[in-house]
Amino acid sequence: MQPADAFTLTLIQPDIRWEQPAKNLALYERLFPTQPTDAVILPEMFTTGFTMNAAGVAEPMYGATMQWMQKMASALQCCIAGSLIIAENGHFYNRFVWVYPDENQEPTCYDKRHLFRMGKEHETYTPGNRQVYVAYKGWQIMLQVCYDLRFPVWSRNNPHNPYHLLLYVANWPQVRSYPWVQLLKARAIENLCYVAGVNRVGADGHGVYHSGNSLLLNFKGEPLWTKQDETAVYTHTLSYPDLEQFRQQFAALQDADDFGWVG
Numbered sequence: 280m281q282p283a284d285a286f287t288l289t290l291i292q293p294d295i296r297w298e299q300p301a302k303n304l305a306l307y308e309r310l311f312p313t314q315p316t317d318a319v320i321l322p323e324m325f326t327t328g329f330t331m332n333a334a335g336v337a338e339p340m341y342g343a344t345m346q347w348m349q350k351m352a353s354a355l356q357c358c359i360a361g362s363l364i365i366a367e368n369g370h371f372y373n374r375f376v377w378v379y380p381d382e383n384q385e386p387t388c389y390d391k392r393h394l395f396r397m398g399k400e401h402e403t404y405t406p407g408n409r410q411v412y413v414a415y416k417g418w419q420i421m422l423q424v425c426y427d428l429r430f431p432v433w434s435r436n437n438p439h440n441p442y443h444l445l446l447y448v449a450n451w452p453q454v455r456s457y458p459w460v461q462l463l464k465a466r467a468i469e470n471l472c473y474v475a476g477v478n479r480v481g482a483d484g485h486g487v488y489h490s491g492n493s494l495l496l497n498f499k500g501e502p503l504w505t506k507q508d509e510t511a512v513y514t515h516t517l518s519y520p521d522l523e524q525f526r527q528q529f530a531a532l533q534d535a536d537d538f539g540w541v542g
Contacts, residue, residue, distance in 0.1 A: 282417035282443060282519040289316040289357075290504075292493040292511040293325070294481035295450075298336050300326035304347055310512050311355060317416060319351075321361030322448050322479045323425050324373065329450035329483060330364075331403045337366035340374075345386070348378040356380045358415060361477075362391065362424050362448050370405040375422045375448060377413050387413045391424035392433060400426075418443050418519070425449035428462045428476075436470035438535040443522060447476045450483070453490035460492055460505075468500040471526055473517050480508060498522050 289312045296302040303326050311319060323329065326344050327336045338344055344363055352359045360377040373391040390407025394400040410433070413420040419442035423434055428447055436442060445466055451459045459476065467474040473496065480491040495503040495515055504513050526532065 280414075280417040282419075284519050285516050286416060286418050286444070286519065287316045287318075287514060287516045288444075288475060288495070289319045289512065289514040290475060290477050290493055290495060291319060291321050292477065292491045292506055292509075292513075293322065293479055294510055295322070295325065295328045295479050295483070297328045297484035298330055298332065300336065300338075300344060303327070304344070308351070310510070311351065312512060312514055314514060316355075316357050316514055318358040318360060318377075319355070320446065320448065320475060320477045321359070322477050323362045323375075323450045324364060325361040325448075326363050328479070329398065329400075331399060333364050333366070333371035333403050337364045337371050340365055340367055345376065345378070348376065348386075349382055352378045352380045353382055358413075360413075360422075360446075360448075371403060372407070373400070373404050373424060375411075375424050377420075377422065379415070387411060387422070389422035389424070391427065393426045393430050395426040412442055420444045420446055423447045425451060428459070428466070431466065431469065432538060434466060434470065435538060436472060436532060436535070438532045438537065441470075441526075441532055442472060443519065444473045444475065444517065445470055447474070449476060449478045450489060451476075451478050451492075453488045456490050456492050460494060463494050463496060464500040467496040467498060471498050471522075471529070471532055473498060473522065474500075480510060498525050 377387040389411035
């Protein structure tokens with residue numbers, strides 16, 4: 280399917296209420312855009328913050344938050360996406376869920392591959408084992424979560440069938456904001472794609488401060504938008520013709536190393 284010429288993305292950078300899903304969902308309803316958009320992106324663990332108290336706050340796959348996401352996607356007629364804590368078959372997952380406006384379409388899900396051992400995430404959650412892409416309006420979108428950003432081979436674009444947008448959701452603290460920004464730029468440059476990094480602001484339940492620095496980048500790694508230290512909502516329309524023209528003029532993907540991709 281030929282990608283639509285335009286894809287409109289809304290990024291929400293909130294101050295997440297610690298382990299209070301109902302309050303957070305009410306907050307997002309107030310922040311959702313009133314103008315048309317194709318997808319609204321929320322941060323990592325958008326219902327709870329980055330907590331290791333999975334047993335206390337995890338939900339089943341089709342629990343209250345998923346039902347809310349489907350309701351909002353249908354009402355706004357756009358996709359709703361972000362990661363939340365899912366309990367499944369005796370395991371906990373930091374799961375990035377992409378919900379479609381069509382209630383009959385199954386969500387696309389990606390389980391975070393790289394678990395942040397400095398925060399002992401690997402002791403609580405089960406890692407994913409596969410790369411996941413969303414196909415929507417002809418756009419190919421790769422889903423990634425926070426610490427995945429530090430592992431470029433995991434997100435490397437496929438030279439045989441390149442994606443168009445690389446999407447990171449995060450709870451990335453202010454103390455490491457410099458690598459957050461630089462690595463997002465690197466991912467855009469090396470993959471010749473749009474990149475969105477959606478982070479939170481405010482202090483979490485452990486007093487760790489997050490400055491946000493959510494970032495939208497073009498295929499050259501140039502910032503289209505960023506915001507620091509405050510709740511923010513931003514909507515931007517990405518251009519497929521601009522992306523394709525640049526890839527034709529600067530065809531670096533044709534010389535990319537093959538990491539075993541097929542097709």
